[in-house]
Amino acid sequence: MLAEYYEQIEVLATNFTLGILFLLIGLAIRDVLKRSAVPKFGQVIVWMVLFLGCFGFIAKGIIQVLWESGV
Template sequence: MLSKYYEQIETIGLNFALAILFLLIGLAIRDVLNRGNVPKFGRIIVWLVLFLGCFGFIAKGIIEVIWEGGL
């Protein structure tokens, strides 16, 4: 039974691992920004870039599902 759903489990695991990775990157960036006394404008730019990176992965996943006819 497990072999039947192997690809789905693998996909969910990969997505979960990427979410944890982005969370850890966000925590590390927050720590660096706090310790470095970065001005507000710099913080906004850093978080914008991080958000766009996350958004790119989310958009890629949605496009793959639509392209492969999953919906």
């Protein structure tokens, strides 16, 4: 049973691991921004870049699913 779902399990584990990685990166950035004297404009830019990176990852996943399903 495990062999027939191996690819799906692998994809889910990869996506979950990357999600955790993005979370840890966000926590590290928040910590650095709190400890240093970064102006508000700089903080907005940093969070925007992080959000766009996460959004690109999510968009890639959605596009991949749509492409493979033939929609």
